[in-house]
Amino acid sequence: MTRTSSSSSDRGAGAVGGVALAAPPEQPARRASLGRRVSVQIGRKVVAALVVLWGAATVAFFAQTALPGDRATVILNIRAGQAQVRTPAELAQINEQYGLHRPLIVQYFDYLGGLVRGDFGTSYQQFRPVTAIIGEQLGATVILSLTAILFAWVLMVVWVTLTAGRGPKLGAVGSTVDVFAAGLPAYWLGIILLLVFALGLRWFPVLSGSGVDGLILPALTLAIPLAGFMAQSTRTEFERALDQPFVLSARMRGMGDWGIRLRHVLRHAVIPAVTLSGWALGATLSGAVIVESIFNRPGIGSVLVSAVNSQDLPVVVGIVTLVAVVYVVANLLVDIVYTLVDPRLELS
Template sequence: MTAADVSTVKVVDAEQLPGPRVQGRRVVAVVAAKLGSAVFVLWGAITLTFVVLSVLPGDRAAIVLNIQSGQTTTRSAAEIAAVDAQYGWDRPLVVQYFSYLANVLRGDFGTSWELRRPVTAIIGEQIGPTLTLTVSALLLAWLISIPWTLLTAGRSRRTKTVGSAVETITAGLPQYWLGVILLLVFAVNLRLFPVIGGVGFVGTVLPAFTLAIPLAGFIGQATRTEFDRAIRQPFVLSARTRGMSDNGVRLRHVLRHALIPGITLSGWAMGALLSGAVLVESVFARPGIGAVLVKSVSDKDFELVMGIVILISAVYVTVNLLVDVIYTVIDPRLGGSR
């Protein structure tokens, strides 16, 4: 190839590369599309939950009367009609839906008819322990998966098989079952932790491990695949020829590339951990929105259930949106592929 050909190729490549203004427009377009998708997902979660709660068996008005009186008896049609009119449950379902949606858009999530307090106040009191558990479980999952990946990925075939098998098994463990096993072993038999979990460090350990162990399996699987691919790249050979040790190459170079899929998975994990916290908090009798949600579902406390579902959905959508935006800003080409 002559010098003229080389210069021609360079000019063509430069013309094909989008300028900063074009790249900026692409980023804005991708971010706007993902924002619209996030809003649609959140609206879908609200709508689906509203419909499901509305068709659940049991008369809400009768439940309200029984809870207020402390007695479970058969209510008359007049009593039921009075409560339905008080809460607007006598209106058509479509009217109730759009009325609730309008209130949500104004930031009004209603009042819990059982606790007779605003839903936002109840969630504000209970969200702290749940977020503490969720964040602790996410950090713990990374602390488990990173050393395991460094120890088993990119090794001999037997070691890689064992590492992958352990990750597959842990990823499939049901959180409810795992929580019961940890509670029986470490709290009841060994008495190392309290049977009833609290908000302190000791009371958070077992619930956090219950959520973290299955998540560590998922993160490990995603990280392992990228780790095995990155360790065969030319930059690894270059680092080794410069005299860097195997552990140094793994920790300083390969792991940095392998963490990208796991970081992406963490966006999904936040929503999954919040959902899993509902069961885990019930197993360990731990304060948080989990116990509140379980009781509100059984009592058909419509507004409180909807508020908690919206919160979990909003966290999931927001975290994933932030991950998508960060990827798009770093490299606009990734926006269309994720």
């Protein structure tokens, strides 16, 4: 009886030939399960992004068809530079050229197919592919957007590091400035910066052009509100991180206040700002439309203004669709990176 009990005990412990075997490891199974969950989560995000893009493209297409008037007549009037009565032969030629004689559903699927291939159509005014028109000016806008994001990060880090966790009075001042900066409209801020630093102090050119010195004021116009948004989310995390045990440990090791803030606290506090960076890229691209007009900079902003004034719908829709794509793709990439770096953020 004792031997039977002992044998049962050995089998329960995984003993073979008198040698105890370790229990089968569970870690690989857990990793495989986590990997599957992460893959499913990323797949959902990709599908959601595609649905958003499809929705944006659909709205852009039907917005064109909902405008009053005959599209063929509009195209001919744009080319002629004046409105006049068109003959049926002229209208038939334009309808054939742009496929406007086909059923609306066929035009819609042709439009979606063109977007998948990167074809936004042909400009009514310039008779060139929209992608070529946008591509000529996109580089200047991208440089402006990236510079604005860089400035926003610098402003946010300096301001939050200086004011967060410094006591209730300075903290209140910091929070108030965050909210005020985030609410500044770009068109108003741009005009103020132009009046003070270009016309008043003459530190920068009035017409920005494409030079480096003409990039500062437009980038600051986009960066200051963005820095306010990021500072609001970063400040809370910064103050929370100051109360963590690793801060006390660093102080006990003799590290100074600035070293603790910059080397330890800041890297824990900027996670919300990193998340906002995906949104910021799309926001600065769309905000560049206004800023480029104020400072007379080259870019897709000037192209969009010209296209709206001339009713060049393919160019307008192309730029709007491009901004939507940047918004969605940038946020998708940020979400995917976060899911891969720490799946618990998405799967908890």
